[in-house]
Amino acid sequence: MCHRIILAAVLWSALSQAPATTPQPPDLTVERDLPSLLETYKMLHAAPELSHHEAKTSAFVARELRSLGYAVSEGVGKYARPDWKGYGVVGVLKNGAGPTVLIRTDLDALPLEEKTGLPYASTVRTKDDAHRDVGVMHACGHDLHITSFLGTAKVLAARKNDWAGTLMMVAQPAEETIDGARAMLADGLYARFGKPDYVLALHVNAELEAGKVGYTTGYFLASANTVEIIVGGVGGHGSRPEAARDPIVLAAQIVLALQTIVSRENSPLDPAVISVGSIHGGTKANIIPDEVRLQLTVRAYKEHVRQRILTSIGRIANGVAVAAGMPAERLPVVEVSETEAAPATYNDPPLTERLAGVLRTSLGADNVVPWAPIMSSEDFGRFALEGNQLPSFMFWLGAADPALLADARNGGVPPPGLHSSLFAPMPEPAIRTGVSAMTAAVMAIIGKAR
Numbered sequence: 001m002c003h004r005i006i007l008a009a010v011l012w013s014a015l016s017q018a019p020a021t022t023p024q025p026p027d028l029t030v031e032r033d034l035p036s037l038l039e040t041y042k043m044l045h046a047a048p049e050l051s052h053h054e055a056k057t058s059a060f061v062a063r064e065l066r067s068l069g070y071a072v073s074e075g076v077g078k079y080a081r082p083d084w085k086g087y088g089v090v091g092v093l094k095n096g097a098g099p100t101v102l103i104r105t106d107l108d109a110l111p112l113e114e115k116t117g118l119p120y121a122s123t124v125r126t127k128d129d130a131h132r133d134v135g136v137m138h139a140c141g142h143d144l145h146i147t148s149f150l151g152t153a154k155v156l157a158a159r160k161n162d163w164a165g166t167l168m169m170v171a172q173p174a175e176e177t178i179d180g181a182r183a184m185l186a187d188g189l190y191a192r193f194g195k196p197d198y199v200l201a202l203h204v205n206a207e208l209e210a211g212k213v214g215y216t217t218g219y220f221l222a223s224a225n226t227v228e229i230i231v232g233g234v235g236g237h238g239s240r241p242e243a244a245r246d247p248i249v250l251a252a253q254i255v256l257a258l259q260t261i262v263s264r265e266n267s268p269l270d271p272a273v274i275s276v277g278s279i280h281g282g283t284k285a286n287i288i289p290d291e292v293r294l295q296l297t298v299r300a301y302k303e304h305v306r307q308r309i310l311t312s313i314g315r316i317a318n319g320v321a322v323a324a325g326m327p328a329e330r331l332p333v334v335e336v337s338e339t340e341a342a343p344a345t346y347n348d349p350p351l352t353e354r355l356a357g358v359l360r361t362s363l364g365a366d367n368v369v370p371w372a373p374i375m376s377s378e379d380f381g382r383f384a385l386e387g388n389q390l391p392s393f394m395f396w397l398g399a400a401d402p403a404l405l406a407d408a409r410n411g412g413v414p415p416p417g418l419h420s421s422l423f424a425p426m427p428e429p430a431i432r433t434g435v436s437a438m439t440a441a442v443m444a445i446i447g448k449a450r
């Protein structure tokens, strides 16, 4: 209670002192809604669903948006695999002439058995797409994203007198498999609901204190490609290498040769990563197999760097095999996955700088921190369309316990990160900040007082 009075006083003084051109800080609706948002969060956390199977989560989001007055469409999303249903949800709120702002949340969770011991921990188990029995956990914080998204949708619906334009609330399935955004766009997202003028999202960050947000101008997250190399060979007896062409030695040479792409072909000023994460071949010590399979992940920021790396992988794999005297019909086959691919996430610099200023006003300058880009990936960048045609901004939402982070800085163990079975964000400050920050960002774009 005491807290609320102080907060009210702080907000009121900020409001009364703010010049007319400064966006208003979000009103106290966030505080009023917080208890029910926390309940929503705990409910979502306890009921996670895997990518491509977000049936209940998406139905819940649709119901909530509908109850707030949004025009809701469900089942938006088309995958190449016919047995996967697209569980995308689009909620549109038209409110006169003005820009269209897309706000995105993701819906899916991870195949991971939760070990946090929290009272609202997930105990869900299911079969994955390979029919394995797996635990399911919101270990990437998408439950916090959904909760903040719904909180923002509610505040903005309640403040319709303060803004003009169109809100496009997009709940995307299958982020963890980076094919959900693509599926929604392939199902005519922009053709059916209109092309937005701005695209916004947030993602939980386990290394940033709850109550803070982080932002990166320009490249924020890397592009991602999964590549498989099938290294052919000519099998035979392990004692007679002269009668075989050994794909194991060849695969080893290829793994090492691939390292020269980043170290020798690429400018040191263009970040890029090639990691071979899987190598499989052979069954027995004295058999030379006829095939080895390599699986790689490729990360880069600039599109031309990404394309050059993919070309180099093919050239090097082929060249090393030719040098080993491999027959033409057994040369390596390089497959770049169509579905396990995402473009880089690029935060439009003018928009990012402007909204970072807005967030400083709204949350306090100390709570808005510049953050270095990382080589992780997301499929959020797809909503900006190829070549970043639409200005977009994704920011970090702090979720870590400040005491644990302080302890880690003093030599303690860092708190568990994203995708850990022990990941345990601090929901209350994070949700309050998520709703306040996203509302302030949207109001800066469509608010009447902007």
Ligand SMILES: [Zn+2]
Pocket (backbone or CB within 6 Å): 140, 176, 418, 419
């Ligand atoms: Zn994730």
Ligand SMILES: [Zn+2]
Pocket (backbone or CB within 6 Å): 140, 141, 142, 175, 203
């Ligand atoms: Zn995530």
